[in-house]
Amino acid sequence: MSGKQIMNLILTVFILEVAVLFIFGDVGREGGKEKEVWFQLGPIAVEKHGMELESIGKVEKYHLDNTPADKGTFWAIDIRPVKMMLLVDALLVFAAILASLSLRKIPGRLQGSIEIVVDFFRSIIKETLGEHGDRHMPTLLTLFFFLWISNIMGIIPFLEEPTRDLNIILGHMLVMIFLVHFEAIRIKGIKAYIHEYFQPFFIMAPLNMIGEVSKGISLSFRLFGNISGGAIIIIVISYLIKYTVLPVGLNLFFGLFVGTIQAFVFTMLSMTYIAVAVAE
Amino acid sequence: MELVIFAKFIGASIAVATGAIGSGFSEGIAAGKASESISRQPKVSGEILRTMLISQAVTETSGIFGLLVAILLLFVAPVDGGPSIVAAYIAAGFCVGVGGIGAGIGCGIIGGTACESTARHPRISNIIVLNTLVGQAITQTGCIFALVISLVLIFMTPESTNIGVIGGILGAGFSMGIGAIGAGTNSGYVTARANWAIARNSKTSSLVLRVMLLGQAVDTTVVIFSMIIAFLLLLVHG
Numbered sequence: 001m002s003g004k005q006i007m008n009l010i011l012t013v014f015i016l017e018v019a020v021l022f023i024f025g026d027v028g029r030e031g032g033k034e035k036e037v038w039f040q041l042g043p044i045a046v047e048k049h050g051m052e053l054e055s056i057g058k059v060e061k062y063h064l065d066n067t068p069a070d071k072g073t074f075w076a077i078d079i080r081p082v083k084m085m086l087l088v089d090a091l092l093v094f095a096a097i098l099a100s101l102s103l104r105k106i107p108g109r110l111q112g113s114i115e116i117v118v119d120f121f122r123s124i125i126k127e128t129l130g131e132h133g134d135r136h137m138p139t140l141l142t143l144f145f146f147l148w149i150s151n152i153m154g155i156i157p158f159l160e161e162p163t164r165d166l167n168i169i170l171g172h173m174l175v176m177i178f179l180v181h182f183e184a185i186r187i188k189g190i191k192a193y194i195h196e197y198f199q200p201f202f203i204m205a206p207l208n209m210i211g212e213v214s215k216g217i218s219l220s221f222r223l224f225g226n227i228s229g230g231a232i233i234i235i236v237i238s239y240l241i242k243y244t245v246l247p248v249g250l251n252l253f254f255g256l257f258v259g260t261i262q263a264f265v266f267t268m269l270s271m272t273y274i275a276v277a278v279a280e
Numbered sequence: 281m282e283l284v285i286f287a288k289f290i291g292a293s294i295a296v297a298t299g300a301i302g303s304g305f306s307e308g309i310a311a312g313k314a315s316e317s318i319s320r321q322p323k324v325s326g327e328i329l330r331t332m333l334i335s336q337a338v339t340e341t342s343g344i345f346g347l348l349v350a351i352l353l354l355f356v357a358p359v360d361g362g363p364s365i366v367a368a369y370i371a372a373g374f375c376v377g378v379g380g381i382g383a384g385i386g387c388g389i390i391g392g393t394a395c396e397s398t399a400r401h402p403r404i405s406n407i408i409v410l411n412t413l414v415g416q417a418i419t420q421t422g423c424i425f426a427l428v429i430s431l432v433l434i435f436m437t438p439e440s441t442n443i444g445v446i447g448g449i450l451g452a453g454f455s456m457g458i459g460a461i462g463a464g465t466n467s468g469y470v471t472a473r474a475n476w477a478i479a480r481n482s483k484t485s486s487l488v489l490r491v492m493l494l495g496q497a498v499d500t501t502v503v504i505f506s507m508i509i510a511f512l513l514l515l516v517h518g
Binding site: 031123127128210211214221224225229233236237253257262264266273276 | 281337344345348351352353355356413414417418420421424425427428431486487489493494498500501503504505507
């Protein structure tokens with residue numbers, strides 16, 4: 001098959017997948033009863049009750065028709081962030097294929113704009129990770145592009161950031177923390193890896209372990225709090241001033257500005273953790 | 281019901297008033313340092329002004345979070361409930377307000393040194409702005425955790441009249457709010473010195489960034505202890 005046929009195949013599969021999820025995705029909800037929900041923060045569902053909330057019905061229609069999965073069951077999945085995540089995936093695959101199909105020495109617009117970001121990251125990663133840089137560049141760049149597109153997606157009406165859901169961020173965090181420990185064991189060997197926990201004294205082992213856990217918590221909750229906090233601020237202020245000009249500026253600040261910075265910070269911190277883990 | 285409305289007003293006023301302390305105090309520091317820097321390097325006054333405005337925009341975040349919780353308490357939070365809801369509203373206001381003090385002060389100090397560093401080495405102003413933004417984003421960690429805890433307090437507190445549960449709710453707010461102060465100011469100090477270090481020797485910028493991120497991550501551990509204790513206190517069933 002030629003490159004173009006492969007591209008068509010991948011695209012068709014992705015579009016079909018996304019379409020199937022959008023149409024049949026609501027099947028998972030049938031078990032739970034329909035609750036009127038004002039806002040959902042990952043695991044936290046803010047239910048609509050009290051007389052004051054009646055007046056926020058308009059906001060709810062705006063882009064928060066979010067019914068939570070049944071609270072009682074552990075395995076119930078809230079399908080909406082998953083849909084949004086697949087949309088981001090489809091977008092990224094599409095852009096990557098489109099940019100790489102016609103690689104030229106003098107780059108066009110799409111190729112050029114992606115090359116700027118890639119070059120910027122390559123220089124930072126090379127300087128920080130040194131010889132291990134090439135191995136981790138694809139992972140870190142994928143992470144950055146995914147989080148970036150996810151964080152700034154909320155500026156488009158009817159779409160919401162997948163990173164507003166804590167579960168999706170926790171998934172990314174677990175992947176990165178697993179990578180950090182895997183690399184540490186791969187490079188240093190299991191003996192030296194375990195020995196590190198008993199530094200500088202034997203008695204410090206519990207503290208070191210708590211430190212490892214807290215890395216993951218701070219990494220994930222920082223992103224979650226920023227994105228969902230920004231989303232709530234936009235919704236509340238939009239309601240209070242009846243959707244005049246200000247929400248546009250707020251979207252620019254919390255969507256583009258904060259979203260870009262937080263995606264960058266997540267990537268940089270993951271990179272730093274890897275660099276510390278593989279350092280001799 | 282009347283008691284709940286009383287708690288709403290008290291909580292909103294505490295949130296917006298204490299949340300304003302940190303950012304209000306330190307935006308002045310940033311502006312003062314910017315003036316000094318412009319007098320030293322008048323040619324790059326545009327860049328210094330831009331750096332000051334960007335860093336002040338981020339510094340305001342803790343104040344905005346206080347405002348957000350105040351608005352949520354006033355307009356959105358449910359009005360009916362027992363003593364535990366009353367305690368939760370006051371604790372939520374205290375948590376987000378006091379939790380923002382440290383982050384506000386820290387971010388302002390960063391903004392001030394960013395202006396000074398730009399004046400000292402104007403050619404690398406982009407690297408300094410990048411370093412400033414990353415450092416400020418991490419400095420905000422405590423303030424973000426405080427926001428998460430206060431949202432949980434507002435919307436997820438169970439009804440109860442047990443004095444132990446009420447103590448747990450108030451304790452969660454105090455633990456998270458006060459616990460975030462020190463780490464916020466000190467994370468700010470770390471990035472402030474890192475800015476200065478980059479301006480002094482721009483070749484080491486990536487090394488400095490790495491050390492800075494690591495130091496701030498360790499600094500944040502204290503805030504995470506506070507957050508874990510706050511969550512544990514919220515789970516108290518007397």
